[in-house]
Amino acid sequence: MSIIYLLLGCSLLMALVFLGAFIWSVRSGQLDDDYTPSVRILFDDIKKKDESSNEKVKNEKN
Amino acid sequence: MGEITQRKKIACYHCGDLCEGPSIVSDGHDFCCAGCKNVYHILSENNLCDYYNLESAPGIALKNPISKTKFNYLDDENVQKKLIDYADTKIRKTTLFVPVMHCSSCIWLLENLYKLEKGVTHSRVNFLKKTVSITFRTEETSLRKIVELLSALGYEPAINLNDIESQVKKSVNRKLSYQIGVAGFCFGNIMLLSFPEYFGLDKFTKNNFSLLFGYLNMVLALPVFFFSSQDYFKNAIKGLRKNHIGIDVPLALGILVLFLRSSYEVISHSGLGYFDTLAGLIFFLLTGKWFQQKTFDTLSFERDYKSYFPVAVSVLIDRKETTVPVTNLKIGDRIIIRNNELIPADSILMNGEGNVDFSFVTGESAPVTKVSGEIIYAGGRQIGKTIELEICKKVSQSYLTQLWNSEHFAKPSESRITTFQQIVSRYFTFALLFIAIGSAGWWLIFNPVLSLNAFTSVLIIACPCALALSSPFALGTAMRILGRNKFYIKSPEVVEQIAKTNTIVFDKTGTITQPTESSIAFIGDELSNDNKSYIASLTVHSVHPLSKKIYSLLSESNTFDVLNFNEETGKGLEGIVNGTAVKIGSYKYVNENSPQDENNTATKVYVKINADVIGYFIFEHAYRNGLKKLIHELKSTFNLFLLSGDNDKERASMEALFGKNTNLLFNQSPMEKLVFIEQLQKNNKKVMMIGDGLNDAGALRASDLGISVSENTAHFSPASDVIMDASVFEKTNQFINFSVDTTKVIRMSFVISLIYNIIGLSYAVQGNLSPIIAAILMPLSSVSVILFTTVTTMLYAKKNKLK
Known part of the structure; x- marks a missing residue:
């Protein structure tokens, strides 16, 4: 049963890593604004779509 | 004969408003005004037309041009200091409040600001707070230039007296998030370590795990006790000092007893303690606090007149215009107020025609006409031509603003609210202490060993989670x-x-009543189609709110070209439409020869066609x-x-x-x-x-x-x-x-x-x-x-x- 000591250490370490990740996310301001990023993430797609559609046009011309 | 233009309502490509009068066509798109067209051109020259693809007609109408000198005060170092969050020799950061942002196009444009202004290195929007944080290089641009650019695009930042006067900057409070995170982490792990004991772990294994688990639990409970729950102790002590027993007192008592008794049990090897209960209790309590803490970010419940008053006004010093912060205005100063600017202090009108909109103050949006020598109270907004005023009271002593000197504004507004919980927790605490001491006393007589046990148990279990x-x-x-x-x-x-x-x-x-809507009725003989057209042709050229309302009533009619158009601010309009002389305006303006005043004070607009006054429009507030x-x-x-x-x-x-x-x-x-x-x-x-x-x-x-x-x-x-x-x-x-x-x-x-x-x-x-x-x-x-x-x-x- 001494394996439990190892498991205990591992599980606590894992949990601490997650706690650290949580604290980092709060500190970097990820919880301050929970709306704008959801809009922002879509902007790049629009540009890419435009580029790809431009490419399509070029291809069609060729 | 005037040319008849059959008009359809066309939506502006930029702002989506229906065009009043003929639209301006440019690049194959329709615009309602030159302002909107200009913004479109700025954007299209910089390849920013994605703005129009994200949402249709996302723009903000720019019907009132902004005066060139309006933002000169932003060059003032003291003003800048208040608005800038961070500054070094090369770059500066500022956060501006832009209340007009409303859609994803706005976010996109504001975050692509660097394409329009070279000095801007980075801009980031917080949509819920309606703010944009801008980082810029001081060599290439300035705060004034950025604000002017934003205003030219229709995104005028709201900079007001409050921003400049307030001493403390709001900092984001993330402490609660950390506290919940720590409490949640410890709660989960303590639960995990407590379960084996509940199921009788030590019966199956020979190792003495429960001892180890007990100490681990105690270590994990330390951050919960000292960090996550500290606010309950602080509040309880604060309350007790003021002789006020709130819910925090029994809570803090419960937490303290839980921690002490559990620690004692673990250290004395007499049990596992209640660390899981302690961590769970604090985790749930903090979650409740977080749930209650929701705020409406965009709304401000603390606005006073300072939130609406301008930061600076143009003052005439030795016949020259200088921009002076509003707080430095003195009695006797001559100020210049332009179209759409707010009058910051009670003052006497010296020059020009006052046409003042007091909607901020009274809720009434129809402008009031003022003539030279009249006192204009602070808070009014001038509509129309530029006026010159002499200050007769200081900003904080004006008719309106002195309201804020009353004692009601000195004390915090929260103090007047007593909640059910506050009332109940007082009785609860006394009842709790009574039971705890009572049971301790009972056991002291019959079985003294159990006395302390019972006392602490009562405080733990009755902790009013x-x-x-x-x-x-x-x-x-x-x-x-x-x-x-x-x-x-x-x-x-x-x-x-x-x-x-x-x-x-x-x-x-x-x-x-609705400030923007009023019911209009025409009193007199029924208007013929011709007369309707005449009135519409005249009112379409005026920006006066009453003209706009009359026009919107008659917008179905055709319009003609107008000759000799003349508008006298605060009085009325006249012109020759299709060979007919038309005059619309106040009683005095229309009935030149009979200077008898009407005694009814309802808002009326008289109509004269050729030589006959055919009737009047009456405006009544719509409920x-x-x-x-x-x-x-x-x-x-x-x-x-x-x-x-x-x-x-x-x-x-x-x-x-x-x-x-x-x-x-x-x-x-x-x-x-x-x-x-x-x-x-x-x-x-x-x-x-x-x-x-x-x-x-x-x-x-x-x-x-x-x-x-x-x-x-x-x-x-x-x-x-x-x-x-x-x-x-x-x-x-x-x-x-x-x-x-x-x-x-x-x-x-x-x-x-x-x-x-x-x-x-x-x-x-x-x-x-x-x-x-x-x-x-x-x-x-x-x-x-x-x-x-x-x-x-x-x-x-x-x-x-x-x-």
Whole structure:
């Protein structure tokens, strides 16, 4: 049963890593604004779509 | 003969407004005004036309050009210091509040600002707070240039006196997030380590794991006790110092006893302690606090006149215009006020034609004409030509602003609210201490060994966790539901305050009437189609609000070209349309030869065609939708009052609405409104004040509950406890009923948590509280109370037909 000591250490370490990740996310301001990023993430797609559609046009011309 | 243009309503490509008059066509798109067209060109030159692809017609109409010198004050170092968050020799960071942003196109454009202004290195939008944080290089650009660019695009940042005068910068408070994170982490792990003991781990293994687990639990509980729960101790001590026993006192007592007894048990090897209960308790409590803490980021409930007054005005010094901060204005200064600028202090009109819109102050949007020598009160907005004024009172001593010097604004507004929880927790604490000491005393006589055990057990089990959670979750849910219905409350406690109301006081203009809508009727012979066209042709050229309203009434008619068009500000319009002389305006302006004044004070616009006055348009305030029904519903339960700053020309229609018995008061100054509310309170009335303008600010603050009705919640509302969107005004009664129901939910959940406490206490007083019972009872009571309050509150919302 001494394996439990190892498991205990591992599980606590894992949990601490997650706690650290949580604290980092709060500190970097990820919880301050929970709306704008959801809009922002879509902007790049629009540009890419435009580029790809431009490419399509070029291809069609060729 | 004039050319007849058949007009269709065309939506502007930039702002989506329907074009009044012919649209401006450019690049194959229609624009309603030159301002919109210019913005389109700026964007298209910089390849930023994606702006129009993200949302259709996302722009903001730029109908009023901004004067070139308006932002000169931003070059002032002292002003900059207040607005800049971070500065070094090369770069600066600033956060600007842009209330007009409304869609994803706005976010996109504001974050692509670097493409328009080279010096900008980075810009980031917080949409909920409606702010944009901009980093820029000082060599290439300046704060003034950035603000001017934003304004030119229609995104004028709101920079006001408050930003400049306030000493403290708001910092984001993330402490609660950390506390919850730590508590949650420890709670999970302690639970994990406690379970084996509950199932009798040591019976199966020979190792003494429970000892190790006990010490681990204790180590994990340290951050919970010293970091996550510290606010409860601080609040409890703060309360005790003021001789005030709140819910924090029994909570802090419970937490302290839990920690000490558990530590003792672990160290003395006599048990595992109640660390899981401790961590769970604090985790749930903090979650409740977080749930209750929701705020409406875009709304500000603390606005005073400083939030609307400009930072600086143009002052004439030695016949030269200089920009001077408003706070430095002295009596006798000559100031220049341009179109759409606010008059910052009571002053005498010296030059020019005053045409002042007092909608901020009174809620009345029809401009008032002022002539040289007249006093103009602070808070008015000049519409039309530039005027010159001489200051006769300091900014803070003006007719309107002196309201804020009254004692009501000196004390924090929260202090007037006492919640159910506060009342209950006082009795609860005494009852708890009585039982704890009583059971300790009992065991001291019969079995002294159990005495301390029983004493601590009572304090642990009776720790009012469920009670402390019922209010936050019921009120927090209610606050969210009300927010969804555009009824925004400052803090959850306000719900209880609404429920206590027994008297409602209404403001008139802008509150029960719609400031932008007024009903227009033409009095005289019915207008012929020709006459309609003549009037429309003339009014289409004027930006005066009354002209616009008349035009919108007649917009179906054809328009002709106008010769000799002339507009006299504050008087009227004239011109020759299709060979016919048309004159529209005030009585004096139209009836030149008969200078007899009409005694009725309703707003009228006379029409003269050739030599005959054919009649007049009469403007009457339109009441808000559903007002009649609302007043009828409220009349049966509440005492109703009406306080109006206007004269009593509408008394008759108000009496018809409110009934003859209601107290209707007219000609009330801002200070008189405040005093009236105080009088009601002296008679033990719980007063709800519903108002809209800055002139109601005193009454809103003095009342037990101030509701400000706002046409545009992000733009304007005086300080109050509630900001209600004007569109939901008719639901006021539903909101009140829902608040009453919510307080019922709190009482019911209080009973439930008491039942849990009694069950727990029955174990505790016997001195045999096992950690398992505590570990089951605490989460069970918390979760069931949370579920009960949220679900019941939502059901009550449905009953009151709220979304």
